[in-house]
Amino acid sequence: MSNSDASWGRTAPTNVTRATLRTEAGDGFAAVRSPNGLLPRGNGRSYGDSGLNDAGLLIDRRAGAAIHRFDPLTGLVEVDAGVLLPEIVRIAAPQGWFLPVTPGTQFVTMGGALANDVHGKNHHRRGTLGRAIESFTLHRSDRAEPLRCSRTTNADFFAATIGGLGLTGLVGRITLRLMPVSSLTIRETTLRFDRLADYFDAAEEADSRHEYAVAWIDSLASGDAFGRGHLIAGDHAPDGDRSGIARPALASVPFTPPISPLKGLALRAFNEMYFRKARAGTTRRDVPFDGFFYPLDRIGAWNRLYGPSGLHQHQSVVPAEVAPQAVRALMECARSHKQGSFLTVLKRFGALESPGLLSFPRPGYTLTLDFPHRGERTLRLLAELDRITVAAGGAVNPYKDARMSPETFAASFPNWERLERLRDPALMSDFWRRTAGQLRPSKSVTSAAA
Numbered sequence: 001m002s003n004s005d006a007s008w009g010r011t012a013p014t015n016v017t018r019a020t021l022r023t024e025a026g027d028g029f030a031a032v033r034s035p036n037g038l039l040p041r042g043n044g045r046s047y048g049d050s051g052l053n054d055a056g057l058l059i060d061r062r063a064g065a066a067i068h069r070f071d072p073l074t075g076l077v078e079v080d081a082g083v084l085l086p087e088i089v090r091i092a093a094p095q096g097w098f099l100p101v102t103p104g105t106q107f108v109t110m111g112g113a114l115a116n117d118v119h120g121k122n123h124h125r126r127g128t129l130g131r132a133i134e135s136f137t138l139h140r141s142d143r144a145e146p147l148r149c150s151r152t153t154n155a156d157f158f159a160a161t162i163g164g165l166g167l168t169g170l171v172g173r174i175t176l177r178l179m180p181v182s183s184l185t186i187r188e189t190t191l192r193f194d195r196l197a198d199y200f201d202a203a204e205e206a207d208s209r210h211e212y213a214v215a216w217i218d219s220l221a222s223g224d225a226f227g228r229g230h231l232i233a234g235d236h237a238p239d240g241d242r243s244g245i246a247r248p249a250l251a252s253v254p255f256t257p258p259i260s261p262l263k264g265l266a267l268r269a270f271n272e273m274y275f276r277k278a279r280a281g282t283t284r285r286d287v288p289f290d291g292f293f294y295p296l297d298r299i300g301a302w303n304r305l306y307g308p309s310g311l312h313q314h315q316s317v318v319p320a321e322v323a324p325q326a327v328r329a330l331m332e333c334a335r336s337h338k339q340g341s342f343l344t345v346l347k348r349f350g351a352l353e354s355p356g357l358l359s360f361p362r363p364g365y366t367l368t369l370d371f372p373h374r375g376e377r378t379l380r381l382l383a384e385l386d387r388i389t390v391a392a393g394g395a396v397n398p399y400k401d402a403r404m405s406p407e408t409f410a411a412s413f414p415n416w417e418r419l420e421r422l423r424d425p426a427l428m429s430d431f432w433r434r435t436a437g438q439l440r441p442s443k444s445v446t447s448a449a450a
């Protein structure tokens, strides 16, 4: 056991105790107990406290994780939950396969990606990662043998575990169906747009033409230029890289500066420069896959740039019918609170349904805003963003969150009680304790939630 770092946003507690457990080897987690509950740990890339259990124990799933089988004919791969995404890409890419869904960082485990049912820039074509999961094993504290879960076997645990925030048991081995690709090089098309309305005019067509599409927004531009940005679309190029090896980071932030440089004039200058980086109109070029999918991974430990108090990421999704007004309202709210978002990303989610009970993506538009944590001021802003989101019929992402209210959570995820019923009684997270645990203290939070 050891003490280690906290969540990616670094606003949550910094001392977490870990236990390493070789569940696959048979010494199941029935042997490990903590009065305040256990929680599986992936690679710690969740921003808030859904991956933390400050009063209890985190079970490290990385140690000894291996790839067990890869079939280059079908694209089926069987891996331990602790395997990192690049380990899969490295063996699959030379045979013409890639991850069907990948988040904006490659440094996540398959177990972590499954438990949060992650989405990528191709949600409009592929839905969430859960759609490509064929089956997995699930170790529970109340069962002697692991459960095999698929759409047809133990289907309730299959649905509850995908997007189940690590609360239904320890995922052991996962079988994933990869996606055939011509190469990993991405043919990128960038459309520079001058106002938010232009994005909404172009987004659906970009989705219909391209495998990938996402927009960067200059959240500081005002007046006629409000909501200007780049719509970046991409497809796998017919020829190109098949090594699947990402380039090393360009640099790494060696320490946490006492004051975050990501504010005021520096923030404005960055947005202006980035906006001008793309020429007016549409530009095309071929780019390496790591730069396209994982631009932030190019700077190691970039989260330290937010200073000692850390950062909050607010990710919302709102229905398409109200999105132009709701997205504008969310961005105007941040401006009126005088807190600029360093990185603002907007994306259309498609209609493909997630298999998970508590999956975040749903049809509509998703807006992601990053703020340095400035205490109460920032918390007030985030609560207001929640209010706008819920009033628009939308939802707030739990695995980016460190502070949403139980009411916001319940409005975002009306299915939460079904997950609570299937939660492993030995598992608990800080997030679950402060949201679901407050909604039904007598019934919903049992043995593990002190």
Ligand SMILES: Cc1cc2nc3c(=O)[nH]c(=O)nc-3n(C[C@H](O)[C@H](O)[C@H](O)COP(=O)(O)OP(=O)(O)OC[C@H]3O[C@@H](n4cnc5c(N)ncnc54)[C@H](O)[C@@H]3O)c2cc1C
Binding pocket: 008, 039, 040, 041, 042, 043, 044, 045, 046, 047, 050, 051, 061, 081, 082, 102, 103, 104, 105, 107, 108, 109, 110, 111, 112, 113, 114, 115, 116, 117, 118, 119, 120, 121, 165, 166, 167, 169, 170, 171, 172, 296, 399
């Ligand atoms: C720069 C950056 C960009 C990102 N972009 C995206 C994006 O585009 N789309 C998106 O969806 N997400 C995105 N994320 C979030 C990230 O992809 C998810 O939080 C991911 O789930 C983290 O995986 P992890 O391995 O680090 O797991 P952790 O953060 O350690 O854990 C995540 C959850 O998985 C559970 N878990 C881990 N292992 C197991 C297991 N074996 N069994 C059961 N439960 C387990 C944990 O209990 C926890 O609840 C981004 C994060 C960063 C830092």
